[in-house]
Amino acid sequence: MPERRVTMADVARRAGVSPTTASFALSGRTDMRISEASRDRVLEAARELGYRPNVTARSLRTKSTQTIGFVSDRITTTPFAGDVIRGALEAARERDHLLFITEAGGDRAAESSLVHALLDRQVDAVIYGSMFTRYVTPPKELFGRRVVLLNCLAPGFDAPSVVPDELEAGRDAARALLAAGHREGIWAIGGHQAVPATPEGIIAGNERMRGLEEVLRVGGARLDGVVECDWDTRDGHREVAALLAAGHRPRALVCLTDRVSMGAYQALGEAGLSVPGDVSVVSFDDQDIASVLRPALTTLKLPHYRLGRLAVELILGEGPLEPVVHRVPMPLRERASLGTPAADRRT
Template identity: 35%
Template sequence: MAQSSTTQRVNRSKRLVSIKDIAKETGVSVCTVSLVMNNKDRNRVSKAVAQKIRETAKDMGYKPNSVARSLRTSKSNTLGFVTDEIATTPYAGRVLQGAQDAARKLGYILLTANTNNDADLENQEITALRRYNVDGFLYAMMYHRKVDIPEALEGSPTVVVDSEDAAGKVPSIYPDDELAGYDATKRLIQAGCRRIVYYGTEADIIAQGLRFEGYKRALAESGIPFDDALVVNVLEMTNAADEAARVLDEIKPDGIFCFNDVRATFIYEAARERGVRIGADVSVISIDNQPFITDVLKPSLTTLELPHYEMGFEAIRQLVGMLDGDEAVKDLKSDHGVAVQGHRDGAEMALRCRVIERDSIVS
């Protein structure tokens, strides 16, 4: 007696489904199925047939034989994620999460190496990843800066994450800090603030200069004269508390844009000591959205979230696009519903930060 279609499917589920099984099920050749499953069907297989093959493969539970594919294509379908300290930092760990999500959707495995800012260890880890025949690398940093790509990565497809390649040869993805400064200041202006302090940092880093430029651009567009007396740059371990007190005692702003959430904590403490009501007497906004800060401060802090997840996700899109072509990544979408917003300048891509509305701005 002939087996039913259902019985055949059950039997198939007990073993690995091959492209021959898919070809038989769809009534096409093995070659056609192979083209589709390896994303080489563009202009060679009709869209309707390709869609039918992919749907059938999914229904049948087809899993690519990664070993056979590696032998056939000289590809391992693994990617290296080399980072200074992101992998051990919960705050920035969403970069890794975004990269893992995108890699999984595209059929790649991500191998992570944390170097602890040790150049020798970095070279050792990259050499170890090369032994696994990884197809390409993400080179991820903890914060936005210009970096020199290690010699060990030369010749390998590479994308820099949360920093810029100093030589401008490798694609780079990082936050749009100028736009973040603009958006933060604009949000205070929209709340009616006109005397806005920029409570920045004395550290000589890219984000400081760009966020300050965004602050000035927002003021200029709104017809608010720039006043250097409203610019207060501090270091967390030295003068942040004293300067926060001076901001409230002497400058008396109606709005404060803090360089980051950590600096906002000094403003909150100074306000508490003086009975100044944040969200009522003065509006405060910052950048980072660090949960161990924003979940504790009262009233809750309005802040801009750095696009960590988006940077990791988009970096994988670009890296796999380099390896397999743009067609292979054109349908890649995040399960988190996160839309990547940014602008590209050559090989560099700056991503927009999202404003997370809470209670620290006067309504």
């Protein structure tokens, strides 16, 4: 059992002043006059006693708990989206705030009850996040609160959103291909998900494809084809194998996610095609596997860390939160899977 905590009253007593004086001295407020001598005595006493303010007690009066709630569907589980948490954690720590992390697992009732649990603990603000970019309707308990939407969009909900700049990422993928000299034999695997098999396709897929096609077109190139499939390794493998079996000989594959890329690698390998010698691969996400595949995958990184960090920075910023969409750049990780097009042959 830890010894009783030192309170401000203890400090005041030791310094020989009233609790009021101690409070002012410790909070360093200048609008209330405290003599140099008193202040020093209080600070000294606090140091000697190892005094730490009880944030819980303080916040009862001040309303501010120096605490942020984080609600998401399942963000901790998403492979390495823990980076979102880390970004948020670090930004919060720099500002002396702590984060309540919660996960509702997609259950609306659980979500409501978690938001309540957060509000009951007087959090100063709430980050409402999603494991992939999508449209959401935040629980009504969050209306009128200080909220930032992380990796999701809620038109009509009065709060800023922080999302990856998928459109520009699509453009950058195209630019990288063009820069390497690719003009034809380019296929997109994973598609824009007009009828999305994978929920990620709704926003990420569409915007990536839009940016990709736009810049390819302007650059005098175009897509030979778009293959729709689920965003996983199995589908990537199956679809690319099917593509090759159908006699196509792509020179570059734009895989909509690293998991699809991994399947593509497998299919290409089985067909005796080398990356990037025979076929270049450009991908999106930069998950763990991207740097570990052989050859290492050139991919546009989902800026998870910066997403989390920006959300906290916004929420702890001064003034009201404008319902603006902040798009965070997706940097191109240039590795080894993109090369110049193979010498001419049947496509």
